[in-house]
Amino acid sequence: MYTVRIPSTIKFGENALGETEYPKNALVVTTATPKLSGKWLDKMGIQDYMLFDKVTPEPSIDDVKAVMSEYKDKNPSVLIGLGGGSSMDVVKYAAPELGKKKILIPTTYGTGAEMTTYCVLKFEGKKKLLREDKFLADMAVVDSYFMDGTPEQIIKNSVCDACAQATEGYDSKLGNDLTRALCKQAFDVLYDAIMNDKPENYPYGSMLSGMGFGNCSTTLGHALSYAFSNEGVPHGYSLSSCTTVAHKFNKSIFYEKFKDVIEKLGFDKLDLKANVSEAADTIMTDRGHLDPNPIPVSKEDIMKCLNDIKARNL
Ligand SMILES: [Zn+2]
Numbered sequence: 001m002y003t004v005r006i007p008s009t010i011k012f013g014e015n016a017l018g019e020t021e022y023p024k025n026a027l028v029v030t031t032a033t034p035k036l037s038g039k040w041l042d043k044m045g046i047q048d049y050m051l052f053d054k055v056t057p058e059p060s061i062d063d064v065k066a067v068m069s070e071y072k073d074k075n076p077s078v079l080i081g082l083g084g085g086s087s088m089d090v091v092k093y094a095a096p097e098l099g100k101k102k103i104l105i106p107t108t109y110g111t112g113a114e115m116t117t118y119c120v121l122k123f124e125g126k127k128k129l130l131r132e133d134k135f136l137a138d139m140a141v142v143d144s145y146f147m148d149g150t151p152e153q154i155i156k157n158s159v160c161d162a163c164a165q166a167t168e169g170y171d172s173k174l175g176n177d178l179t180r181a182l183c184k185q186a187f188d189v190l191y192d193a194i195m196n197d198k199p200e201n202y203p204y205g206s207m208l209s210g211m212g213f214g215n216c217s218t219t220l221g222h223a224l225s226y227a228f229s230n231e232g233v234p235h236g237y238s239l240s241s242c243t244t245v246a247h248k249f250n251k252s253i254f255y256e257k258f259k260d261v262i263e264k265l266g267f268d269k270l271d272l273k274a275n276v277s278e279a280a281d282t283i284m285t286d287r288g289h290l291d292p293n294p295i296p297v298s299k300e301d302i303m304k305c306l307n308d309i310k311a312r313n314l
Helices: 034-044 061-071 085-098 152-171 177-195 199-213 220-229 235-250 255-265 276-284 299-310
Strands: 009-012 026-029 049-052 078-083 101-106 118-123 126-131 139-142
Touching: 009 199, 026 061, 026 085, 034 049, 034 078, 049 061, 061 085, 061 118, 078 085, 085 101, 085 118, 139 199, 152 177, 152 199, 152 220, 152 235, 152 255, 177 199, 177 255, 220 235, 220 276, 220 299, 235 255, 235 299, 276 299
Parallel strands: 009 139, 026 049, 026 078, 078 101, 101 139
Antiparallel strands: 118 126
């Protein structure tokens, strides 16, 4: 038997944001400035809402507690996470604690977080990746409206992450027919959008990617990428090389097409400051990504991958 979890209602496509009806007395949680969130809220056409815009980027459990203590007695009808991962993560955690439903509206895209049961929060200063069914959105609203004004570099990194997640998810040992169908469709949509200059389709592709990999896991490419994240390289950028060498190692059906995408987007070579052997030791402890990899991976394999990335031997 297989289980796949996705939000019960998904609103997507052109005008999804404005055409969705939002319950009265909702609590909107965001990291955005009043000027920006004001524009978004107008576009949503939401009325009679409460606004909490004090979420800090890379939020901690304290942000969740702040929302809970301030709004527990005000009895909001629903919690709406409006923003990037930070706003959505706070709502993912706080809504079930308050016994409320949640609506997630991503204003950045790429992670597909609005579709998943993952939640990233800091506890005592340390980032933790949590996964629980209760973190799943009741409704997700995905609209490409938010891409306007997003810097090119961020769009590029985000769509690379979405491609990496879809293709690594397809290869994951934790996958099944349905997750593979979602991951395959996600990559097909993203590939077409990237190669034929249709960025307005990126959010839809990311959404499909989240539905797919969120129900299995990413694999070797993501495991490798954390060596670079530790040195401050943006997640999506590090995946441009990491997922490519991982696909080569795994003999993935996506290897050639993934390379097409990286070339079209135009990513620079990655450098690693850390000692390759030490970085490989750390990567080897990432069982969450390595165990679902379709082929067993040794420390030597990881060192070869890292050296290939450094030499741009993709
Ligand atoms: Zn990722």
